Amino acid sequence: MAAPLDMEPSALSLELLPTDPLLLILSFLDYRDLMSCCYLSRRLNQLSSHDPLWKRHCKKYWLISEEEKSQRNQSWKAIFISTYSDLGRYIRYYATLKKAWDDLEKYLGQRCPRMIGSLKESVREEDLDAVEAQIGCKLPDDYRCSFRIHNGQKLVVPGLMGSMALSNHYRSEDLLDIDTAAGGFQQRLGLKQCLPLTFCIHTGLSQYMALESVEGRNKYEIFYQCPDQMARNPSAIDMFITGTSYLEWFTSYVNKVVTGGYPIIRDQIFRYVHDKECVATTGDITVSVSTSFLPELSSVHPPHYFFTYRIRIEMSKDALPEKACQLDSRYWRITNAKGDVEEVQGPGVVGEFPIISPGRVYEYTSCTTFSTTSGYMEGYYTFHCLYYKDKFFNVTIPRFHMVCPTFKVSTARMETNHNEYAVDEDEDSTDTDEYEDRRRVLDIPAPSGRCPRHT
Numbered sequence: 012m013a014a015p016l017d018m019e020p021s022a023l024s025l026e027l028l029p030t031d032p033l034l035l036i037l038s039f040l041d042y043r044d045l046m047s048c049c050y051l052s053r054r055l056n057q058l059s060s061h062d063p064l065w066k067r068h069c070k071k072y073w074l075i076s077e078e079e080k081s082q083r084n085q086s087w088k089a090i091f092i093s094t095y096s097d098l099g100r101y102i103r104y105y106a107t108l109k110k111a112w113d114d115l116e117k118y119l120g121q122r123c124p125r126m127i128g129s130l131k132e133s134v135r136e137e138d139l140d141a142v143e144a145q146i147g148c149k150l151p152d153d154y155r156c157s158f159r160i161h162n163g164q165k166l167v168v169p170g171l172m173g174s175m176a177l178s179n180h181y182r183s184e185d186l187l188d189i190d191t192a193a194g195g196f197q198q199r200l201g202l203k204q205c206l207p208l209t210f211c212i213h214t215g216l217s218q219y220m221a222l223e224s225v226e227g228r229n230k231y232e233i234f235y236q237c238p239d240q241m242a243r244n245p246s247a248i249d250m251f252i253t254g255t256s257y258l259e260w261f262t263s264y265v266n267k268v269v270t271g272g273y274p275i276i277r278d279q280i281f282r283y284v285h286d287k288e289c290v291a292t293t294g295d296i297t298v299s300v301s302t303s304f305l306p307e308l309s310s311v312h313p314p315h316y317f318f319t320y321r322i323r324i325e326m327s328k329d330a331l332p333e334k335a336c337q338l339d340s341r342y343w344r345i346t347n348a349k350g351d352v353e354e355v356q357g358p359g360v361v362g363e364f365p366i367i368s369p370g371r372v373y374e375y376t377s378c379t380t381f382s383t384t385s386g387y388m389e390g391y392y393t394f395h396c397l398y399y400k401d402k403f404f405n406v407t408i409p410r411f412h413m414v415c416p417t418f419k420v421s422t423a424r425m426e427t428n429h430n431e432y433a434v435d436e437d438e439d440s441t442d443t444d445e446y447e448d449r450r451r452v453l454d455i456p457a458p459s460g461r462c463p464r465h466t
Contacts, residue, residue: 101156131162153258163188169279184209200246227422235306247423249311291409295330328370335368336394348383
């Protein structure tokens with residue numbers, strides 16, 4: 012007799028599946044769900060312990076390689092569990108930060124081995140807990156995670172977090188180790204509950220991270236301090252923002268370094284930004300420009316934004332020998348954000364009259380200031396031919412833009428009667444190719460070991 016057609020089929024149990032399709036299903040589970048399966052039944056416990064299932068998680072979260080596994084002589088599951096017991100609280104950040112550190116070490120190991128030698132070994136979890144107890148604030152997990160990989164660096168030159176040099180000014184920022192950072196923790200008004208991340212031994216400049224949302228700062232925001240030079244209140248400190256979190260701040264910097272966004276010059280990372288479109292070719296000569304903002308020589312009040320630019324002049328190696336020429340003069344057209352234009356002409360560049368021949372490159376660094384938060388420059392160089400001395404020609408300098416980073420005005424200023432301040436926003440931007448002009452316009456003293464703004 013045939014079975015009734017309306018009988019319901021029996022429910023299919025996951026455990027009744029053959030081993031291979033069940034292992035395939037388990038391979039799509041996250042580590043939490045995979046671990047939970049161990050407690051559901053004896054069979055799922057056995058299958059969830061299948062070692063290849065944990066290989067993916069070890070590689071995804073802890074970046075464990077086959078070579079490292081062989082050295083540790085443990086199963087993938089054992090490695091995952093032991094690593095999780097030590098670094099589990101950082102599982103959201105560890106792989107991203109470990110990759111950033113690995114990429115940075117590999118890149119600099121080939122180009123700046125001395126800098127890699129200054130890195131410190133990781134700290135223990137109890138060391139970070141002790142620092143939190145010392146300063147009375149919680150450290151963000153992404154910051155803690157980074158220091159479980161490397162405890163910053165020694166106070167040396169060059170610094171890991173980039174350098175900048177002019178003829179009479181030098182900055183190189185070290186990434187502070189946890190104890191030095193804790194020693195510089197701020198409780199004073201204007202920088203309350205701020206932890207220094209970097210330090211320059213030449214200028215005293217630091218980038219700070221806000222550990223609490225106070226004085227107008229967002230929690231974990233990273234910034235350069237910029238004292239309000241027009242305020243009567245010493246706690247009036249404006250801020251140039253450089254990051255919204257430690258993870259974003261550190262990994263974005265590393266990405267610029269390892270992709271060549273920041274050039275390596277004399278075994279140091281220089282924080283010049285080059286726009287690939289900022290290149291102009293005239294005949295056999297190509298001119299390209301990269302720029303950088305210098306917070307330590309800038310201020311929001313009064314509005315004074317300091318930029319440096321690095322220019323590269325190169326003649327094609329395929330040019331004929333008779334194309335060799337010498338630079339005679341420069342012409343600049345400088346425009347600020349208001350549309351105000353200033354034109355500057357002068358002999359040579361930085362006091363020199365370089366000769367350019369096939370395959371030769373000439374580079375120099377100079378600077379300018381704006382009373383607005385942005386501006387641009389463009390112009391040309393005038394050359395004469397060495398073989399035909401009466402032949403002169405102009406070489407285009409491409410337009411390049413300079414923009415200061417986002418900044419926040421001190422809450423102390425906003426709480427003060429604005430009539431106490433008189434802001435002059437008509438300061439001209441100035442071409443500073445010549446050293447004496449730069450000293451006169453910016454009132455920079457003779458070279459010293461300290462930042463001119465702090466003398």
